[in-house]
Amino acid sequence: MDNFLAVVDDDDDVTTQYAAEQSMRDYYRQRNTVTEVHQKSVRRILSPEHDDIVTAIRSGQEESLQKLTDKTFAFNEADQRGWLPLHEAAVQLNKNILELTFEASNPTVREQTTLKGETPLFLAISHGLVENSNFLLLNGCNANAADWEGDSPLVIGADAKSQAADGASVMFEAAAGGNPDALTLLLDYGADANVSNHSGHLPIHRAAYRGHYQALAQLISVTDQDTIEESGMSPLHSAAAGGHPDCLQLLIKEGFDVNFMLHHRVRKGYDDERKSALYFAVSNGDTQSARLLLEARALPNQDPVKCLQVALRMGNYDLINLLLLHGANVNYFCRVNTTHFPSALQYALKDEVTLRMLLNYGYDVHKCFDCCYGDLPHFPDGYEGWTPAVIKDTMFCEVISLIWLKHLSGKLVRIMLDYTDYVKLCSKLKATITEQKEWPDIQHLLSNTRSLKHLCRLKIRKCMGRLHLRCPVFMTFLHLPKRLKDYILYKEYDLYGQGRLTALH
Known part of the structure; x- marks a missing residue:
């Protein structure tokens, strides 16, 4: 889909062009693929005025752009990526460029997305341009507009670079980027922090996973506990998976349950069917995070594959001792290597330090x-x-x-x-x-x-x-x-x- 190119028969017929592009996007969204032959045979024809507009935007030439503002049709043409001049202006540091482009663009395309699902507001947020974002929000851009996959604009499941590619949430992008100013701005304009993406992740999960402490602190107060429970995972899981003890400590201080277990629908995504935040910390070899969780009374024996078994397999003395000190069951039995004697011994046959522990x-x-x-x-x-x-x-x-x-x-x-x-x-x-x-x-x-x-x-x-x-x-x-x-x-x-x-x- 990234290489999809549509044909424009009449540069002046903006309505027909827009309808044709939307129809073709719907088609390829259902197909979820574009053949190589079709990619080579179809080309988007752009007017010379469009090229001049994009050049002026990218180079920050306000005077040149001002002279082109009467070429309304060209401001409503999208390139092979689905980018309008408004998308280009949204990622420029010069807010005057954005203002000129916004006024020259047809109001019907101000919420239009690229072929990757990015609105102008999304692009401004993803590039950390708070002033541009503020301008777009002040002028009516929707902080909760869904992308063409039907996801909430607050949610995206991938990392910062691929978020734009998935065409999702401006709020989630701000959470992933750890931009407190952008988060505050979006929340002030009614962005909803309680809408999850297709995988169930909320903005609070992304901020915790990325280790963005300030963003996480903001999201805690506006995220409902019921919504977190419905998602099937706790921000503690995310913080532990990302290896961020400071975020873990904040979440524990705010009263998040250290023994909240992953829902079955989430667990089945892991071969080991892990359940606890502690398991994420131990599997990462993160002694500091594991200590925080255990000292907050996390239970060490809840996962199908025991946390102690993971630590033993890694040969991590500090984690082994820490888990044993907080009640890890030294007499667990492994489901794979069946033995009459407790399974932990298998990892200590050649190591007297571990064996004595x-x-x-x-x-x-x-x-x-x-x-x-x-x-x-x-x-x-x-x-x-x-x-x-x-x-x-x-x-x-x-x-x-x-x-x-x-x-x-x-x-x-x-x-x-x-x-x-x-x-x-x-x-x-x-x-x-x-x-x-x-x-x-x-x-x-x-x-x-x-x-x-x-x-x-x-x-x-x-x-x-x-x-x-x-x-x-x-x-x-x-x-x-x-x-x-x-x-x-x-x-x-x-x-x-x-x-x-x-x-x-």
Whole structure:
């Protein structure tokens, strides 16, 4: 459509030209395409006066333009882009040029759009020309005029450059550009901030995504909460997706719900079916935004793919620790890689720092030593390496005995024993770790009684429950010495915390 060129038979017949162009636009809007052959065969014929007018406008020659104002027909001719001289004047810095062009143009075309759906007001807003915008609004241009796709003039879903191409909202353009003066102007002239585009986005979403703090502050007061809920998404999602902690902080301060979840119709646009604003922050590796949301009591376990799983996959210690500190479920199960033991361990097999974090926050170690075969062989007759179970199927002993992982088995089991009392090794796991250098130490622990101090710690942790271990803030309610609390929480094995302290010193 960008290259569509129409034929004009009579330069003086403005009405016929305009009707023909509108008809052809409707046709190609339905077709949504123009063949290459037709593009080459059709040409728009413009008068010499039109070319002189456009040249005068672009060069800012007021006197030359004044002399041409009596050529009314030429001011109503559109080029191959659908641009009238009025569109050209709307994007010029010289407001006098716009005023002259506006007066010379037929009133019937003052709201005409380009082939990309841009009104003169839209173009003035998109170029940040507030004085031009003010002039157009003062002279009756509609801040809420819908584009030829039927979208509200307040809404557009693409970025600043493609917004004009989509032919949409002057208000949305102002929000995307973060122009507070333009927003104020449009709002003063009745622009509606509560009309969404075809994808459901409101101007407040665009301002939050772009990180335009002042524009966002303006839009908060004029955007209805009911409209935001109907859109299926919160500006918090937009601010988190765009990575703008200052905007997040403003929205939280203004009372936006940090646990507002994406509507299903929005979620289905993401392969991971994410729901929370926190997920956007975590997936961006944005620790600052994630901290703001968590400190405002965002729930970390609401998404189908857990935020902790995303942080583990990224290997981001700060995010992992932050999520665990605010109650992320260390014992989640992944829907894709089905295992009998909690899935988080898969990301910590080679990383003791991460492994210790998981174990300190209540990882279910006993699940790793739970094997249905026990001392029996693991390959009975007819065993094909898979069972009818859909989830929680593959056992730890099967995973860690794989040829490319078995060299990690000794160190992994030795660390796990710091968080257990007595465990029994199945035949396969035992056969695997007896080949490792850690086997003598493991054998010593398994064949001797653990210390009373260690057993007491395990008992207290069991009484606390995994929910309390996931949220160490509960420890503040226990009337125990700090040294004892640290022991219960395995602070001596907190490699992440020790590393941070070392870095600070």
